[in-house]
Structure formats: C-alpha cells, structure tokens
Amino acid sequence: MAELLPPRSATDLFGDPIESQPLWFKAASFLRPDFDPESYIADLRSFVPLESLAAELRAHLAALKAELVDLINRDYADFVSLSTRLVDVDSAVAHTRAPLAEFRDKVAAFRAVVDSSLANLCSGLRQRAEASAAREILELLLDTFHVVSKVEKLIKALPTTASDLSTADMASIESSAPNSENALQHIESGAHLRETQSILLERIAMQNLPFIENMEERIQNATLLLDDSLGHCFVDSLEHQDANAIYNCLRAYAAIDDTSAAEKHFRTTIVSPLIQKIIPYSHLHVAGGVSSDGLQEDYQQIMQCIEKACKFILEISSTAHSVVIAISANSGLHVFDFLANSILKEVLFALQKGKPGAFSPGRPTEFQRNYKSSLGFLTFLEDCLQYLSDNILHNPYARFQEIAGALDSALMVTAITTAENLHDSQGKHQKLTLKQSITLMESLRSCWSDDVLVLSYSDKFLRLSLQLLSRYSSWLSSGLAARKVRSANLNPTPNIEWAKSAHVEDFIYVIHDVNFLVSELSGDYLRHVLQLLESCSAKVLDLVKQSILQAGKSLEDLLPPVMDTMIEVIVEKSVEDLRQLKGITATYRMTNKLPVRHSPYVSGILRPLKNCSLLINCINPLFISVCALCKSFVLIRYADFMFCLYFYFYFPNARNELLHGAMERITNRYYELASDLVSVARKTESSLLRLRQGAQRRVGASSDALDNNISDTEKICMQLFLDIQEYGCNLAAIGIKAADIPAYRSLWQCVAPEDKQPQIVF
Incomplete structure (x- = not known):
C-alpha cells in the first residue's frame, strides 16, 4: 500500500480559501499533444520567476502522486485482479460482433423501406398538386362559360319598348341604379326605357371576359351585340339629353375602353347636323361679288351651339371619367375628349369641305381676318377645356401642399422613429423601417397615383417628386453634419436634433432604408413613371429618367457619411x-x-x-x-x-x-x-x-x-x-x-x- 499524503488545508488562518494554483499556471497545457517544455518555460519566464515556476511544478507533481495513490488504494482489489480477468477477449468480441452486424442489416433494410415510402409520398403529393391546378383551370373555364351565357341572356332580354319592362326589372333598377331614388320619378315611359337600357348595358360592359379560344366566336358576337346596343342607347340618350342614361353609357364605354366610339356617336348625332347648318358642305359664294369665306360670323354661331347643345355632354363626361377612375385605378382608362375628337374635328372638316378658300394666301386681308377669328375660337375652346380641368383637379396646388406637408411633418421630429405598423395603408407588407422613409415613399407614389396625377400637370408632379427626394436628402445630410459639430450649434432645430441622440441601430435603419429607396427609384418606381408618360417623346422620357436617377444617386452618396457616423458612434463607446x-x-x-x-x-x-x-x-x-x-x-x-x-x-x-x-x-x-x-x-x-x-x-x-x-x-x-x-x-x-x-x-x-x-x- 502506498503512503497517503496529508490533505492540504482548504483555508488559511483567517478562513479565506487558498487558491491551489495561480492563474498563470495551466495544468491542462501538459495534456496537449503539441506540448513543448522549453516553449512553455520560455513563455512564462518573461513575467514569472523560475523559482516560483519550479515550486509550482513540484507542488503539482506531489498532487499528481497523491491522486495516483488515492486511485490505487480505492480500487486496489480490482487493480490486482485486472490481469486475471482479461481472458479470451477475442472470442467475446467475435460473439458481440454477430448481433451488431445483424442489427445493422435490419436498420439498412428499414431505411430502404422508409426511403421508398417517402418517394411514393412525394410522388403522390406532386400528383395531387397537379390535379388541384387542373381543377382550378377547369373551374375557371366553367365560370367563363357561365359569364358568357349570362351576357348573352342579358343582351337578348334587353327591353326595346316601354311595354317590355316588368315589375322585376323595375325592382332591379331601383336597387342597382346610381340614382335609384329618382328612378321611379320619371313620368315618360321613354325615359324609363332609356335608363333601363343604359343600366343593363353598363352591367354587361362590366363583365370580365377573358380570351378563351374555343369560345372566341361567341365572345365576338357578344361584343358586337354589346357595341350595337350600347350605341343605339347612347344615341337615343343624346337626342333626348337624358343625363342619367348618358352618364351610365359613358361609364360603360369607359369600362370597355372604347371612348372613341362614344366620341364618334356624339359627333355624328349632335355636332355634325349643327355644323352643317352653319357651314354646309355644298356652300357657294353669294351673289354680288362679296366673298362668303369669312369665318367670324360662323365661329360666333358655332360657339353658341357649343354653349347650348354640347356643354352638357362635356360636363357629364368629366364627371363620369372621375368616377370610373376612382372605381378602377388600374384599368388604363382615358378621358373622353369630346371637345377635340368630336367638336373641333367636325369644325375642321366642315371648313375644309365647305370653305376651302378661307385660308388662301392669295387674299391676305381676308386670310389675316380669318386667322384672328380662328385664334379667338381656339381661345374659347381653351377656356372650356380649362373649366373642365378645374372641375377634375379641384385645385391641384392644394394637393401638392397636402403631399409635401405630410413629409415635412414627418421630418420635423427630435428623435428618429421606427414604424409601428407592419403593413402600409393598402395592407401590403412594409419593407421600410423608419416613419420618415415610409412617408417619403408614400408621398412619391401619391404624386403618380391614378387618383392624383393629371397628365397635363405631369411636369409639376415630377418637380414635386424631386423636391421630396431633395428634402429627405437634406434632412439626412444636415443631421449627420450636426452630429459632428454638436457644440457649435447653440440653437438646435428638430430636423437635425434627431442625429445627435441617435444610436448605432438607428443608423443601420437609415442605411437599410436609403438602399431600399435607391433600388426602388431605379426599379419599379422609375418604370411606373415612364409607363405613365409613354406618350411623350423619347427625349422627354430620357430627361425624366435621368432626373430620377440623379435624385437616387444623391441619396446613395449619403451612405458613406452614414457608415462613417456609425463607426464613430461605436468608437466613442469603446x-x-x-x-x-x-x-x-x-x-x-x-x-x-x-x-x-x-x-x-x-x-x-x-x-x-x-x-x-x-x-x-x-x-x-x-x-x-x-x-x-x-x-x-x-x-x-x-x-x-x-x-x-x-x-x-x-x-x-x-x-x-x-x-x-x-x-x-x-x-x-x-x-x-x-x-x-x-x-x-x-x-x-x-x-x-x-x-x-x-x-x-x-x-x-x-x-x-x-x-x-x-x-x-x-x-x-x-x-x-x-x-x-x-x-x-x-x-x-x-x-x-x-x-x-x-x-x-x-x-x-x-x-x-x-x-x-x-x-x-x-
């Protein structure tokens, strides 16, 4: 039996624990495979005396010997009989190997079965998904068939006389017409008939008919019937100046994106007869040698006719266009231009046919007089157009102030704020993190939304968009500059005070939002603006593109200063x-x-x-x-x-x-x-x-x-x-x-x- 060493006291004289080893002595280093005694001593001798190291090693050696003796004494009987127990080890190993090999084979077979079942399951899920997709397509085809059948029935059931109106039709009109309260107040049966026809035609026009190859003939026939019925109803409504029926018909034309048909019917039904009375196409010079090519009196009569017989359709068309735009913002609708495509086109045609010598340069005096009269007539038309534009715009500059004011309010804060809601106003997932950035993006999109944008003011909306981006860039740059010269600014303003109290996480939000804004300006936002302005010339589109990209570049140039500010914040804390x-x-x-x-x-x-x-x-x-x-x-x-x-x-x-x-x-x-x-x-x-x-x-x-x-x-x-x-x-x-x-x-x-x-x- 080995001699036991007396245990060391765990505490000193005052009861405090004694550390068995100093912190610089790592006993685990001796167990490393690459342990080198010379390197170990060389590393420690720079700050540990050799005497202290030798004393610590001797103490560690004594502790190891004591531990070895304790282990031998604790299991002494087993230690002595260890050599006698190791008999026939190879046969025991061989005896154990056989069941292990059998178990491994069973596991492999079970794994193969599981893999096969998994493959079959994946194949079944794939077939199920394909069947589900095929079923959705079949249901869509059936729905399309029902829609076409419904349109055919509505067209065939369209009443042609007042006696065709049933009680159910009147109830349907009462519940679905925009002016249902006044629907039964008409006294004349003709008004009931026209309004009923216009309502039914509007319902038919609102049906969504996708192109199906095997139903192409039926769709074309239904389209022709719809156009013919809508045309007859619109002409009848124009002749009787039925505002409700005209309103419904115009909405129907706008729904099928066929405004030119409505403009053509108005020209042939109303404008052409009036103009031919003033400027007949077979006009001859009057007797007495006086020229009959003067236009002053003709223009006066034409303007009176426009005020009397045409202005009502101009007002109705502007209202119908505004309502349809609000209902379907992405339908690609165009405003009814009766003034240019119906009135002005018919006047020009009449002048070319009835008075070809009105603008002959061979008679300079009469040419100049007719030229001035024509300018006066165009000024009258411009006044009518401006009147319609004011009705649609409702003071566009007030809308400019509303859009810009929202961003100014968001930027006038003393602390940077993150978004509280995870979704925007339309319920879409919000990708920006700061309220200021979200307000900027909403303001930029508002400038080019269908319910705000007017193409005739597109240059002003473009300038407003660039001003919004410049305002946001100025907010960032002024804040970063104020953070570097904190003590120099004795009168801080809210739009720069946010940067002084911002944390490093806030600047990471700024980097994220600026990168997203730059990507959006050069991507979807730019494509949307160019698509709205596609009717402009290539030169104009290029200038618009360069201006938006330059605004995005100004934002991107702020990224290095933001990154430098973030680094400075971290360095200050360190x-x-x-x-x-x-x-x-x-x-x-x-x-x-x-x-x-x-x-x-x-x-x-x-x-x-x-x-x-x-x-x-x-x-x-x-x-x-x-x-x-x-x-x-x-x-x-x-x-x-x-x-x-x-x-x-x-x-x-x-x-x-x-x-x-x-x-x-x-x-x-x-x-x-x-x-x-x-x-x-x-x-x-x-x-x-x-x-x-x-x-x-x-x-x-x-x-x-x-x-x-x-x-x-x-x-x-x-x-x-x-x-x-x-x-x-x-x-x-x-x-x-x-x-x-x-x-x-x-x-x-x-x-x-x-x-x-x-x-x-x-």
Whole structure:
C-alpha cells in the first residue's frame, strides 16, 4: 500500500480559501499533444520567476502522486485482479460482433423501406398538386362559360319598348341604379326605357371576359351585340339629353375602353347636323361679288351651339371619367375628349369641305381676318377645356401642399422613429423601417397615383417628386453634419436634433432604408413613371429618367457619411473603456506586484462592436423559419428582425466595412493611449533613476540592487502585453485577424518583450 499524503488545508488562518494554483499556471497545457517544455518555460519566464515556476511544478507533481495513490488504494482489489480477468477477449468480441452486424442489416433494410415510402409520398403529393391546378383551370373555364351565357341572356332580354319592362326589372333598377331614388320619378315611359337600357348595358360592359379560344366566336358576337346596343342607347340618350342614361353609357364605354366610339356617336348625332347648318358642305359664294369665306360670323354661331347643345355632354363626361377612375385605378382608362375628337374635328372638316378658300394666301386681308377669328375660337375652346380641368383637379396646388406637408411633418421630429405598423395603408407588407422613409415613399407614389396625377400637370408632379427626394436628402445630410459639430450649434432645430441622440441601430435603419429607396427609384418606381408618360417623346422620357436617377444617386452618396457616423458612434463607446488604461500606472508604480492576467477593461473595449455584430449575425435559416411560421416575432422587434435580415444577406460588404472600419479606429486609439502611457512611464522612470544614481554616488552606495529589480515600465509593458494578447483573441472571435492591422502591429512592437516581437502569437 502506498503512503497517503496529508490533505492540504482548504483555508488559511483567517478562513479565506487558498487558491491551489495561480492563474498563470495551466495544468491542462501538459495534456496537449503539441506540448513543448522549453516553449512553455520560455513563455512564462518573461513575467514569472523560475523559482516560483519550479515550486509550482513540484507542488503539482506531489498532487499528481497523491491522486495516483488515492486511485490505487480505492480500487486496489480490482487493480490486482485486472490481469486475471482479461481472458479470451477475442472470442467475446467475435460473439458481440454477430448481433451488431445483424442489427445493422435490419436498420439498412428499414431505411430502404422508409426511403421508398417517402418517394411514393412525394410522388403522390406532386400528383395531387397537379390535379388541384387542373381543377382550378377547369373551374375557371366553367365560370367563363357561365359569364358568357349570362351576357348573352342579358343582351337578348334587353327591353326595346316601354311595354317590355316588368315589375322585376323595375325592382332591379331601383336597387342597382346610381340614382335609384329618382328612378321611379320619371313620368315618360321613354325615359324609363332609356335608363333601363343604359343600366343593363353598363352591367354587361362590366363583365370580365377573358380570351378563351374555343369560345372566341361567341365572345365576338357578344361584343358586337354589346357595341350595337350600347350605341343605339347612347344615341337615343343624346337626342333626348337624358343625363342619367348618358352618364351610365359613358361609364360603360369607359369600362370597355372604347371612348372613341362614344366620341364618334356624339359627333355624328349632335355636332355634325349643327355644323352643317352653319357651314354646309355644298356652300357657294353669294351673289354680288362679296366673298362668303369669312369665318367670324360662323365661329360666333358655332360657339353658341357649343354653349347650348354640347356643354352638357362635356360636363357629364368629366364627371363620369372621375368616377370610373376612382372605381378602377388600374384599368388604363382615358378621358373622353369630346371637345377635340368630336367638336373641333367636325369644325375642321366642315371648313375644309365647305370653305376651302378661307385660308388662301392669295387674299391676305381676308386670310389675316380669318386667322384672328380662328385664334379667338381656339381661345374659347381653351377656356372650356380649362373649366373642365378645374372641375377634375379641384385645385391641384392644394394637393401638392397636402403631399409635401405630410413629409415635412414627418421630418420635423427630435428623435428618429421606427414604424409601428407592419403593413402600409393598402395592407401590403412594409419593407421600410423608419416613419420618415415610409412617408417619403408614400408621398412619391401619391404624386403618380391614378387618383392624383393629371397628365397635363405631369411636369409639376415630377418637380414635386424631386423636391421630396431633395428634402429627405437634406434632412439626412444636415443631421449627420450636426452630429459632428454638436457644440457649435447653440440653437438646435428638430430636423437635425434627431442625429445627435441617435444610436448605432438607428443608423443601420437609415442605411437599410436609403438602399431600399435607391433600388426602388431605379426599379419599379422609375418604370411606373415612364409607363405613365409613354406618350411623350423619347427625349422627354430620357430627361425624366435621368432626373430620377440623379435624385437616387444623391441619396446613395449619403451612405458613406452614414457608415462613417456609425463607426464613430461605436468608437466613442469603446474609448470610454479604453480610458481605464491609465489606471495601470498607479497599479504597478513603486510596488513589487507582477501582472499575471489581462486587465478587466479589455473585455469591454469591443463590446459595442460585438453587440452590433451579434445583432447582425443572429439571423440564421432556422430563426427565419421559426419567425415566419409564428408571425408574432416575440423575440425581437419586427423592425430589428427585418433590418438584420436585410443587412446580413444583402449588404455583406457594408457589414464588413462596419466591422473593419470600427476595429481599425479603435485599435488606433488603443495604440495612441498605450504608447503615450509607456512613453510617460519611461520618462518618469528615467528621471527617478537619475535622481537615485546621484543620491547613491553621494553616499557611495552600490547600484547592483537597483539593476536587479524589475522596473515600473517593464511591469506596465508586461500588463499591456497581456492586455493586447486578450484584445487580439477578442478580435479573432469576431472574425478579424489582429496581425493584419497596422496599428496592432505597432502596439505589439511597443509593449511586447524582445523575444516576442518578431512574431505575433497569442
């Protein structure tokens, strides 16, 4: 039996626990495969005396021997009989191998069965999906068939006389007509008939008939019947000036996008007979030698006819167009231009046929008089057009002020704010994170929406869009500039105060929104604007495109300053921990204490950068899937999740720029503070050394004792060396190689021992 060593006391005289080993002694290092005794001693001798190391190794050896003796004494009987038990091991192994091999074969067979079942299941699911898609197509075909049949029945059942109206028809009119309260107030049966026809034709025109090849003939016949019936009803309504029926017919024409047919019927039914009475096509010069080609009197009569017989249709058409646009914003409808396509076209035709010599240059006096009369007539038409435009626009400049005022209100805030709602006003998923950015995007889209845009004012809406983008860019740039000169601005304004109190996460939101806005301006938004202005010339479209892209480029130019501000925010927080470095001098001055581990402040230097990196790197496919299924996002705010996802996957370069930019600046500040600390310590120590040597020379003492001690500067450098080693490990933890940083290499050369300076290893 081995001799047991007496156990060591766990506490000292005052009851405090005694550490069995110092922090610099790592017993686990002896178990590493690449353990090298010489390297181990060389690493420790720079800050641990050899006597202390030898004493610690002897103590560790004694502890190992005591542990070995304890193990042998505890299981002594088993240890002695160990050799007698190891009999016929090979046969036992062979006996165990057989059932294991059989179990492996069974598992393989079961796995094959499961794989086959899974393949069959996937095939069945695929067939089921294909059958479901085929069923949806069949249901769509059946629905189309029913719609066509319904349209045919409605057209065939269209009443042609007042006696055809039934009680059910009157009830249907009462419930579906826009003016149902007045539907039964008509006294004449002809008014009932026209309005009933117009309502039914409008219902037919509103049917959505997709192109089906095997039903093409029926669809064409139904379309021809619809056009013919709608034309007869519209002409009859024009002859009787039935406003309700005309209104319904115009909505029907707008629904089928055939405004030219309505303009043609109005020209042939109303305008052409009136103009032919004033300017007959077979007109001859009057007797007496007086020219009959003067146009002043003809224009006066035409203007009276327009005021009397045509203005009502112009007012109705403008109202019908506004209502139809509100019902179907994406239907591609066009305004009814009765003034140009019906009235002006018929007047021009009559002048060309009835008075071909009215503009003959051979009679300059009469030519000039007719020219002035024509200008007066065009001015009259322009006044009518302006009147209609004012009815539609309802003061466009007030709408400009409404759109711009919304953005100004959003930008006049003292703190940056994130979106509270996950969806926009239309229920679509919101991709922007800041309220200011969302308001900008909504304002930009409002400028070109169907219920706001008027093509004749498109240049003003384009200018408003560019002004909104410039206002947003100015808000960002002025805020970033104010953050750099905080003390210089004695009278802060709300539109720049947000940047002074913004956190690093807020600037990441800004980067996300600016990138999204730049992408939207050069993508869907630009395509939408160019599509609305496709009737303009290629030169105009190119100018519009360049102006929008230039506005996007101005926004994109703000990304580097925003990134620089983010880096500066992180550096400011890190420098607060770096300032604790000055306490190293007071710790080791005039003491025999030696550093054995890194300082506590080191763990806090990169904490702001680590928090930002952790927030960005927290996104992984599993986390995304869980959040997508739950749709509650209880772990983090939705805005935080979206910006992390967007920043991590779509802007890896920006993420790397943030990490490396902040790390380089922090390391530069670290080197500046450490080098100043070492320089001051060396100067102080040099002065003290000269004073001591002078005092010793005066008393005749020897300086050997002074030379054998470790100086304060060396202890400070030893502590800094331990600190920068830990700092390098922290950099490696976030994916940054410390040796690639010039400032870190300079810091290493400043505080590392001479034997460690050639190579950076920690």
